[in-house]
Amino acid sequence: MNRSFSIVVRSLTPMAFRSSLVLSLLTFGCAMWSIEAIVAPIATEAYTSRIEVTLDRGSSETYESLVRRAELVARTAAQRGFDRDLLASEMSIVIVGRNGGMAAPVVTLWVTRSQWQSLPDARRWATYYRNSAGLLGF
Template identity: 45%
Template sequence: MKRLRRWGYPSVVKPQVVKAWGLSAMLGLSGAIALAGIISTPQAAQAYIERVTLFLSRGPEEDYETFLRRAEAITRAAVQRSFDTDLLMTEVIVVVVGENQGLSIPIMEVQVTRNEWRERPDPQYWARYYESAPRLLSF
């Protein structure tokens, strides 16, 4: 007959029970160590792309070249502001939509990475111009 201790557990423990508890404790401890490793590992910085759409209305008696120079100036400011505002930003895409007489047409797009912009902060260099925009906007 087994003798019970104060809390109701037998004072004599079978070897199979000890092995099972030892294995459970070892597995639980290794899981806790793995979980601690995951939790304490710093998260990798995630870089991302910002997309900006700018709308630019034609001024009175403004020709297309002047309109385009204004578009490039605001694009330069938008790209620089995007990189200055967020240090994790790796790439910016700016689309400038021109407006004239109720029509809205994309006139240019600049897609540039932070490193490219640092080397050459010129929107004309990185821009893609839409050739049909002046005709479609009735310039």
Template identity: 45%
Template sequence: MPAIGKKIRIASTVLMLSSSVPLWITSEALAPQIVQAYTARADLSIDRFPEENYETLLTRAETAARAAAQRSFDQDILVTDVSIMVSVQNYGAIAPVLELKVSRLQWRTRPDPKRWATYFKTARSLLFFGGKFSTTPDANSAPPTPPASVPQNPEPKPGEENAAPPKK
């Protein structure tokens, strides 16, 4: 008798597995999977180069934002949106210059940071471009004039053989 009970248990286990496995596979194939999409966020900071004007700095910020957005979409297939904030440091002053917010579909259609970026207009003045606090001349500003107390063409002192001749 124990052999019959054992056969019944094996038969019921085989029957249960043979009917539940195909049912599970069918339900997994037909039911949509839950996808967890999300926005990738990144904060980038770049330093201003000496003698760099604001337009060149914006071009570098756009290039950095473009690379970060592309990298975010390439690294994770679940990322649906990207938000990149680019800040600039200029002699101790730090200010955001642009924010790039774009969806994967928009980026695939047109991967141009100028199209999807928001530019912060006050960044130019916060970073001291073109203002009285600028430590290097801006491309849009007039060249500085020397103070009145410093002569334009100083005369060479006696005994200086290698002095340049005065300009005419």
């Protein structure tokens, strides 16, 4: 049994070759983009969360007890801030003391998330303002 096979060789014209090349490149590019979009994580932007809290002086409260109360408030604000906002990479918390009509910063807490996770101690990351005692009339 003899069968004859004929092979048809089709020559591509330059225009057909270019359009098939462009179509191949577009298909490959779209496939690569789709894979990257599926596999790559979504880019997020970390930021600093800023919180300001005002504490009124209690009757017969000393400046030292106001500072201790400010430390507790700063610690709580930092912990809640990091728990509530997962994109926040840093916390900046300013505790302002108020005595009568006068107000001044008492404690500022500035801490990154990694610092806070390794050592969640407000005293370690706090800045204290010694002159605030005089400004507040203590």
